[in-house]
Amino acid sequence: MTTTSYDEVMISLGLEPSTSKQAKCGTPSGYNxxxxxxEAPCQDCVDGRAAYRQARRAAPKDxxxxxxxxxxxxxxxxxxWYRNEPPCDACRAxxxxxxRPAKQADARRRRAATRPASLPQRLTPAA
Ligand SMILES: [Zn+2]
Ligand SMILES: [Zn+2]
Known part of the structure; x- marks a missing residue:
């Protein structure tokens, strides 16, 4: 489907892009x-794609x-939090x-503002 994004990720990971006509087994392109x-993907391709997905998941958090x-x-x-770690004391504080207080005040303001002055008269739709 989106082979270009595969290629970009492969390049960004320092791997060979899958530009060759014959996609090699053990690569996401081979899997596709x-x-x-x-046909069912061979074991090389299943393993290759799993490794690729793992690398891709890990890459943005490097x-x-x-x-x-x-x-x-x-x-x-x-x-x-984006790095899957608890904030340090300075950041938490x-x-x-x-x-947080700004958000809570905002939510209170919004609740008060959106409280209807009068409830709608007809709530039951025609059956
Ligand atoms: Zn294969
Ligand atoms: Zn911090």
Whole structure:
């Protein structure tokens, strides 16, 4: 389907892009080729695709590829969570003081604003 995105990821992982006409077994392209030919993927392709998916999942969370965390800000707290780690004290404190009370106040304001002045008269649809 989207072979270009496969290729981009393969390149970004330092692997060979699947530009060759004959997709090699053990690659996501090879896996797809089996399906295009209407056959079950071979073990090489099953293993290759699993490794590829694992690498792709892990790649965006590689700290060297992410911008450094803005510690001491609520954004920093989100950056910690994005890395699957608990926020440091500075980030947690910033998030608690800056972000959460604002959200709660906002929700209270919204609830008060959207409370209907009068309920709709006809709630039952015609059967
Ligand atoms: Zn194969
Ligand atoms: Zn932090």
């Amino acid at each position: 080729r089996h399906y295009r030919l209407g 700290p060297s590829r992410l911008p450094s965390i803005a510690h001491g800000t609520s954004r920093g707290a989100h950056q910690h 910033a998030y608690n003081t800056a972000c």
